[in-house]
Amino acid sequence: MTVLPIAPRIVVLGAGAWGTAMALSLARNGRTVTLWAHMPELARDINTAHENTQFLPGFRLPENIVVTGDDTAIAHADLLFSVIPSEFLRPTIARLRSQMHSEQILVSATKGVENNTFLRMTQVIASSVAEVGLTLPIGALSGPSFAKEVAEGQPTAVTVAFDDRAVAALVQREASSESMRLYTSSDVIGVELGGALKNVIAIAAGVAAGIGLGYNSTAGLITRGIAEITRLAVACGGRRETLAGLSGTGDLVLTCTGSLSRNRTVGMELGKGRKLPDVLASLGGHVAEGVLTTRAALGLARQHRVEMPIAEQMELILEQGKDPREALRDLMMRPGKHEH
Ligand SMILES: NC(=O)C1=CN([C@@H]2O[C@H](COP(=O)(O)OP(=O)(O)OC[C@H]3O[C@@H](n4cnc5c(N)ncnc54)[C@H](O)[C@@H]3O)[C@@H](O)[C@H]2O)C=CC1
């Protein structure tokens, strides 16, 4: 049976906006939280400023958040939160896995699908640690949660999923606070795919806004977006009701309508006619996971013979520079369909 000590030692892997906001949220319960940055210089800068000026400016880190670039800090953790962007996850886990052990619990908060393998983030971590003979409980945390609002302490609700519901309940107990409400789930596949795939639709919603379209188009994209996300997630073994929850509809509504979304911003700039490399360069080191996830989602969709018309048009815009207006027109002019 997996247990956590009364005062578990918590390490957050990844000092980007979300890793830093998660550390702030976890530290509100009075625990000491270690925030690990992949570059010692980043850790040093954050420690000197008591603030993550690059990725989450404007929030002073309290004394009970310790920032480090030292890999050996991971060995002392009971509970690990992995918040590494998807494209760096595999090499980062390969680097850190000698510090990990089977008594730890790992929660993945990354939203993405690995390119080429089409693996979910918990699968990437499990396969990497398996290479050194390690198994540990690995689950996923996802839901509508802009880092800035979490850092501000605004009430936020997310879902944490583990195959073993008892482990999800342990994480729920540790990470819940007055401003962070966690629901448990045993549907890791649904929770992970909901979080990853909504980014693709958020780009589409941004494209529509960038072109100058209004509320009708956004509502249509959200609703048809959740239809294609659900089709794929269910084909992959997720549960339909999970996608109607926080990590599906909840996060989709947030990122398709919220101006804080990086993915929506990327879409909006493309809709206005800017080129992708230029848009990505202006994100200041932040990631927009949907750009890479679009291709991986379509790879998974082809494997499972699932139709994803919105994602297909996004791929054409992102990879072939298709005119966004033409892409939206092609979506509208598809053969007529029955709704369900
Ligand atoms: N920002 C947000 O509001 C939320 C983000 N997420 C997810 O969290 C994950 C991380 O995103 P953010 O924390 O927002 O990151 P970010 O976009 O703020 O920062 C990028 C991160 O990548 C790291 N990085 C850059 N090069 C690296 C390398 N070679 N190896 C390892 N790490 C490297 C940077 O140090 C930094 O931590 C993503 O999957 C994102 O979708 C999930 C919920 C909310």
Ligand SMILES: O=C(CO)COP(=O)(O)O
């Ligand atoms: O996932 C998020 C909020 O839940 C953040 O979305 P962006 O990565 O588009 O900013």
